[in-house]
Amino acid sequence: MAEFDVIVIGAGPGGYVCAIRCAQLGLKTAVVEGRETLGGTCLNVGCIPSKALLHASHSLHEAEHNFEKMGLKVAAPKVDWKQMLAYKDEVIGQNTKGIEFLFKKNKITWLKGWGSIPESGKVKVGDEVHEAKNIVIATGSEPSSLPGVTVDEKVVVTSTGALELGKIPKEMVVIGAGVIGLELGSVYARLGSKVTVVEFLDAITPGMDAEVQKTFQRLLKRQGLTFIMGAAVHGTTVKGGKAKVTYKLRKDDSEATLDADCVLVATGRKPYTDGLGLEALGVEMEQRGQVKTDDHWRTNIKGLYAIGDAIVGPMLAHKAEDEGMAVAEVIAGKHGHVNYNVIPGVIYTAPEVATVGKTEEQLKEEGRAYKVGKFAFMGNGRAKAVFQGDGFVKLLADKETDRILGAHIIGPAAGELIHEICVGMEFGAAADDIALTCHAHPTFSEAVREAALACGDGPIHS
Numbered sequence: 001m002a003e004f005d006v007i008v009i010g011a012g013p014g015g016y017v018c019a020i021r022c023a024q025l026g027l028k029t030a031v032v033e034g035r036e037t038l039g040g041t042c043l044n045v046g047c048i049p050s051k052a053l054l055h056a057s058h059s060l061h062e063a064e065h066n067f068e069k070m071g072l073k074v075a076a077p078k079v080d081w082k083q084m085l086a087y088k089d090e091v092i093g094q095n096t097k098g099i100e101f102l103f104k105k106n107k108i109t110w111l112k113g114w115g116s117i118p119e120s121g122k123v124k125v126g127d128e129v130h131e132a133k134n135i136v137i138a139t140g141s142e143p144s145s146l147p148g149v150t151v152d153e154k155v156v157v158t159s160t161g162a163l164e165l166g167k168i169p170k171e172m173v174v175i176g177a178g179v180i181g182l183e184l185g186s187v188y189a190r191l192g193s194k195v196t197v198v199e200f201l202d203a204i205t206p207g208m209d210a211e212v213q214k215t216f217q218r219l220l221k222r223q224g225l226t227f228i229m230g231a232a233v234h235g236t237t238v239k240g241g242k243a244k245v246t247y248k249l250r251k252d253d254s255e256a257t258l259d260a261d262c263v264l265v266a267t268g269r270k271p272y273t274d275g276l277g278l279e280a281l282g283v284e285m286e287q288r289g290q291v292k293t294d295d296h297w298r299t300n301i302k303g304l305y306a307i308g309d310a311i312v313g314p315m316l317a318h319k320a321e322d323e324g325m326a327v328a329e330v331i332a333g334k335h336g337h338v339n340y341n342v343i344p345g346v347i348y349t350a351p352e353v354a355t356v357g358k359t360e361e362q363l364k365e366e367g368r369a370y371k372v373g374k375f376a377f378m379g380n381g382r383a384k385a386v387f388q389g390d391g392f393v394k395l396l397a398d399k400e401t402d403r404i405l406g407a408h409i410i411g412p413a414a415g416e417l418i419h420e421i422c423v424g425m426e427f428g429a430a431a432d433d434i435a436l437t438c439h440a441h442p443t444f445s446e447a448v449r450e451a452a453l454a455c456g457d458g459p460i461h462s
Contacts, residue, residue, distance in 0.1 A: 012040020148235030
């Protein structure tokens with residue numbers, strides 16, 4: 001039996017970051033992970049491989065649509081799907097091996113296998129039981145499905161299966177117009193698939209700023225994606241390697257079917273805590289299956305903590321990472337902190353979509369007086385030079401104090417640009433602080449400054 005200061009269950013972004021921070025703080029640390037590689041869903045079958053395919057397919061789009069405009073005369077590119085998947089796998093390997101290196105560097109023990117908590121302060125992995133003064137649940141989440149929809153990861157797939165299809169489908173149906181569905185849907189649309197997105201609600205990307213939702217859907221339609229909104233999927237059937245998707249429109253209860261070579265089920269994710277033994281241990285749970293924690297990520301069991309997708313909050317890798325670092329600080333007797341009001345969200349399509357803080361709809365609901373500063377990328381010289389003039393930057397600021405309350409960006413490098421606003425919000429910045437800061441020319445970031453200027457006397461370039 002080995003004894004540790006901390007055992008982290010799960011080696012995803014929350015778990016491995018938590019472990020590294022614990023080790024940095026002088027705690028003897030181990031991580032339980034049953035996969036053959038570290039990094040969890042994100043590095044193995046989520047964030048990282050999907051970004052590789054997004055990059056590859058976007059490069060194809062550039063070659064097909066923009067190379068000739070720039071005087072680059074080449075033969076029409078051909079897609080070698082096996083090679084593209086090999087590139088994706090190589091990217092995964094580089095990242096997961098990087099985590100292994102960090103574990104060795106920080107003297108973190110990898111307990112290989114699936115873990116359970118037979119009693120407080122003990123973690124069982126295989127036949128071995130290890131003692132720990134503190135245990136952190138960082139087991140992440142798994143795809144959720146719908147009644148009547150059976151996933152086989154061949155024809156009816158989750159994001160995991162969509163990253164390793166045997167061939168590019170001629171027709172793909174995506175169930176759910178959230179981040180995962182739209183990212184992977186756009187990958188296959190660029191690769192030549194006819195992609196139809198079926199969404200239960202009346203708007204894509206639920207919870208996002210309404211103006212962004214409308215613009216984003218319009219741009220995706222222009223890229224060839226078809227949307228069926230307000231539709232409840234009732235089931236799927238598979239025969240001869242083909243699928244039929246049955247749905248009913250909410251507005252009139254009319255029923256219809258869609259044929260597809262592949263169905264991507266992208267209806268969200270749910271916490272993964274199976275096999276941990278939490279019920280027998282008496283761990284309090286939330287109604288939706290998350291582990292219940294207090295403001296310091298502690299459960300009702302002494303020495304047992306939980307972070308990331310396993311607890312309440314947005315299911316984002318960077319949220320889990322922040323919680324991982326914070327809980328390590330708490331365990332080490334320091335002060336751990338996560339500012340849940342400044343957690344950005346990004347969709348890595350083209351154009352990218354990024355958001356942080358309040359939406360206009362939320363501010364209206366709160367009855368808060370606010371002002372809007374908006375600037376279109378068509379007024380940005382760098383964006384026009386690289387065929388990325390679609391979209392805009394939208395800043396929301398308090399009407400009286402000018403303090404930034406939120407930002408919503410759809411356009412080139414939105415996922416990078418949003419962090420200027422994140423840092424500003426951490427420091428309680430006003431829109432005028434952004435407006436008075438010199439931004440290099442020509443950069444996409446000038447659009448952020450122009451939006452800040454629009455919160456005052458007005459932008460310069462529109």
